[in-house]
Amino acid sequence: xxxxxxxxxxxxxxxxxxxxxxxxxxxxxxxxxxxxxxxxxxxxxxxxxxxxxxxxxxxxxxxxxxxxxxxxxxxxxxxxxxxxxxxxxxxxxxxxxxxxxxxxxxxxxxxxxxxxxxxxxxxxxxxxxxxxxxxxxxxxxxxxxxxxxxxxxxxxxxxxxxxxxxxxxxxxxxxxxxxxxxxxxxxxxxxxxxxxxxxxxxxxxxxxxxxxxxxxxxxxxxxxxxxxxxxxxxxxxxxxxxxxxxxxxxxxxxxxxxxxxxxxxxxxxxxxxxxxxxxxxxxxxxxxxxxxxxxxxxxxxxxxxxxxxxxxxxxxxxxxxxxxxxxxxxxxxxxxxxxxxxxxxxxxxxxxxxxxxxxxxxxxxxxxxxxxxxxxxxxxxxxxxxxxxxxxxxxxxxxxxxxxxxxxxxxxxxxxxxxxxxxxxxxxxxxxxxxxxx
Ligand SMILES: Nc1ncnc2c1ncn2[C@@H]1O[C@H](COP(=O)(O)OP(=O)(O)O)[C@@H](O)[C@H]1O
Ligand SMILES: [Mg+2]
Numbered sequence: 348x349x350x351x352x353x354x355x356x357x358x359x360x361x362x363x364x365x366x367x368x369x370x371x372x373x374x375x376x377x378x379x380x381x382x383x384x385x386x387x388x389x390x391x392x393x394x395x396x397x398x399x400x401x402x403x404x405x406x407x408x409x410x411x412x413x414x415x416x417x418x419x420x421x422x423x424x425x426x427x428x429x430x431x432x433x434x435x436x437x438x439x440x441x442x443x444x445x446x447x448x449x450x451x452x453x454x455x456x457x458x459x460x461x462x463x464x465x466x467x468x469x470x471x472x473x474x475x476x477x478x479x480x481x482x483x484x485x486x487x488x489x490x491x492x493x494x495x496x497x498x499x500x501x502x503x504x505x506x507x508x509x510x511x512x513x514x515x516x517x518x519x520x521x522x523x524x525x526x527x528x529x530x531x532x533x534x535x536x537x538x539x540x541x542x543x544x545x546x547x548x549x550x551x552x553x554x555x556x557x558x559x560x561x562x563x564x565x566x567x568x569x570x571x572x573x574x575x576x577x578x579x580x581x582x583x584x585x586x587x588x589x590x591x592x593x594x595x596x597x598x599x600x601x602x603x604x605x606x607x608x609x610x611x612x613x614x615x616x617x618x619x620x621x622x623x624x625x626x627x628x629x630x631x632x633x634x635x636x637x638x639x640x641x642x643x644x645x646x647x648x649x650x651x652x653x654x655x656x657x658x659x660x661x662x663x664x665x666x667x668x669x670x671x672x673x674x675x676x677x678x679x680x681x682x683x684x685x686x687x688x689x690x691x692x693x694x695x696x697x698x699x700x701x702x703x704x705x706x707x708x709x710x711x712x713x714x715x716x717x718x719x720x721x722x723x724x725x726x727x728x729x730x731x732x733x734x735x736x737x738x739x740x741x742x743x744x745x746x747x748x749x750x751x752x753x754x755x756x757x758x759x760x761x762x763x764x765x766x767x768x769x770x771x772x773x774x775x776x777x778x779x780x781x782x783x784x785x
Contacts, residue, residue: 351367351370351376352364352367352376352378352395354366354367357383358380358393358455358460359453359455361382361383361384362380362381362382362383362391362393362462363380363381363383364378364379364380364393365378365379365380365381365390366378366379367379368392370397372397372533374396374397374425374428374429374533375394375395375396375397375429375533376394376395376397377392377393377394377395378392378393378394378395379391379392379393379465380392380393380462382450382462386758387758388756388758389465390465390467390739391450391462391463391464391465392447392462392463392464392465393460393461393462393463394433394460394461394462394463394533395458395459395460396425396426396429396458396459396460397425398422399418399421399422399425400418401414401417401418404417404418404421406418426459429459429461430452432461432532432533433449433452433461434452435506435508435532436449436461436463436532437449437452438503438506439499439500439503439506439508440463440464443499444524444526444528445495445496445499445526445527445528445529446496446499446500446528446529446530446532447463447464447465447466447528447530448463448464449461449462449463449464450462450463450464466519466521466528466530467521467522467523467736467737467739468519468520468521468522468523468528469519469520469522470515470516470517470518470519470520471489471515471516471518471519471520471527471577472515472516474489474515474520474581475489475515475577475580475581476584477584477585477586477589478584479584480581480582480583480584480601481581481582483582483603483604483607484637485581486578486581486582486607487607487633487636487637489577489578489581490574490575490577490578490614490629490633491630491633491634491637492526492527493513493518493527493529493574493577494574494626494629494630494633495626495630496527496528496529497510497513497529497570497571497574497626498625498626498627498630500529501567501570501625501626501627502625502627508532509565509566509567509569509570510529510532510570510573511551511556511560511565511569511570512531512533512551512552512555512556512573513529513555513570513573513574513577514552514554514555514573514576514577514588515577515580516531517529517530517531518530518577522737523737551573552588553588554576554586554587554588554589554590554591554593555572555573555576555577555587555588556569556572556573557569557570557572557573557619558572558617559619564619566619566624567624567625567626568619568620568622568623568624568625569619570626571614571622571623571624571625571626571629572614572615572619572622574614574626574629575611575614575615575622576593576594576615578611578614578615579593579594579597579611579615580593582597582601582603582611583597583600583601584600585597585600594615594616594617595617597611597615598612604636606636606639607636610629610632610633610636613629613632614629675703675704675705675706676705676706676707677705677706677707677717677764677778677780678780679707679715679780679781679782680780680781681779681780681781682779683720683777683778683779684777684778684779685775685776685777685778686703686719686766686775686776686777686778687703687774687775687776688701688702688703688723688724688766688767688768688773688774688776689701689773690773695767699771700767700768700771701767701768701773702765702766702767703765703766703767704763704764704765704766705763705764705765705766705778706733706761706762706763706764707757707761707762707763707764707780708760708761708762709757709758709759709760709761709762709782710759711759712756712757712758712759713756713757713782713783713784714754714755714756714757714782714783714784714785715754715755715757715762715780715781715782716752716753716754716755716780716781716782716783717752717753717754717755717764717778717779717780718750718751718752718778718779718780719750719751719752719766719776719777719778720749720750720751720776720777720779721749721751721774721775721776721777722749722774722775723772723773723774723775723776724768724769724770724772724773724774724776725746725751725768725769725770725772726744726751726766726767726768726769726776727740727741727744727766727767727768727769728740728741728744728753728755728764728765728766729741729764729765729767730755730762730763730764730765731762731763731765732758732760732761732762733760733761733762733763734761735760738763738765741753741755766778
């Protein structure tokens, strides 16, 4: 068994583990790390190949020597897939923004790793949720966005890939440009000749996995099924992971056009031979639906989208103006400053929470500690480097009664610290800050 590395561990004297994101799946362990060799100390993702046990493979009834042989074979196959995963990703992500870039593959003390780009954003599980239905046109647009990535990975010369685990958790909407990024190629399989191939290691997620994969038959159409099931989830508001029969009876749970019904049915039909065979075919059908939208509806739709757009621009501009007005400089002299979170503070568009922004300029690399004392609300802190990054939430806030303290490591540059309340509570607070070298 390989050990899950603990937070704080350093690898290659360079990568420091700051979080364990996942160790539940069979093949890999996913960590959030910081690359201390890079001048910007960026966050990255580290993948470690996981070892298995006789119990997990259900072969404990065999003699020890047989178990060892099987475990060895299994490990070699995992290692092969892990290498393929990193090489394929490295190729596919090289000049393409919607797959994480791979930086390095290495092994250390018989453990195997690769380092990949960290995508800041939220997964599709926040856009598609149980009980929330998207409209037909929203669902079509979302499917097109996903299929465009799939088309890229399916048509890449010599490195085309079947992902085999497409589901909302494995698609992140990057906050920087609002584009989708496909992650978790842990089960991906290189396809040399397009068409079908027998899989040697099974995986995938209930509800999204194409039925033929369970029989060991994998093809590009298997990924079309998974994307289709994301569409089914979006349009019905029901998660296929929990409703077994959704692929067959989703139509009774949604109110959609005949045309879209037949396209989605063709994506999720049980027989892979009758499905769209690849992303390009599915894209053609979905784009045709958009083209064939009755013209009389178009102007109305356009006008309403335009109005929504204008309102959004006004809201964003006024938020920026308000934000600018209420910007305050944080003086790190250890003295208390008074603050107040009120209804008239700017608020976040998504969750409606009011916030205060503090500016801080850091001359050299140092640690900034910020302490908030408030009887009215429990604060959360997010921080970003101005003009460079998105706000990152700070998790290690220490709490003592009404006293909340967090420490940030800063480089040279200008930062913005955002203070808001965990819930919607508002009120007075005192803020104190100081810097240290460690
Ligand atoms: N490149 C990445 N950028 C940001 N978050 C990631 C990235 N890769 C993985 N994650 C996060 O870690 C979680 C687990 O990683 P994933 O690659 O999906 O492995 P698993 O096979 O365990 O699902 C993801 O659901 C996502 O939240
Ligand atoms: Mg995953």
